[in-house]
Amino acid sequence: MGSKDIGDIDGYYLHALEAKAEKTITLSDYIAQANREAVHAGQPFGCAVVKRRMKGVQDGYVVRDVATDVRLMNRLQEMEGALQDVAFDRWYALDKQHRSSS
Structure with a gap:
């Protein structure tokens, strides 16, 4: 384009x-x-x-690329931490769901 x-x-x-x-x-x-x-x-x-x-x-x-992946993983880590801080039970349920998904 x-x-x-x-x-x-x-x-x-x-x-x-x-x-x-x-x-x-x-x-x-x-x-x-x-x-x-x-x-x-x-x-x-x-x-x-x-x-x-x-x-x-x-x-x-x-x-x-690795630089982009690092930025993505940092964002994921920060967002998960924020969700744990404000809605731990929701974070826990989502974490459990995604760990068991195939």
Whole structure:
């Protein structure tokens, strides 16, 4: 979509998402593009969803650079701490739910 592209798929929570299905995978290019598009989209994180050849989308990969992943994990940790502080029982129930989900 040009120099102000905002990603390929909207609605991937907090992310600008770059979708790729190519014969040759170039992660560094995908991540650079996703990070640029996150800025354009006003999203805090960029990631690429990379489809594996001859596999379904569900067998693909969600990829982000380490710096982005660290920022995401820091946010998750801070938000979980905030939820524990104001609604520990709700946090506990959600934690239990997500630990047992497959």
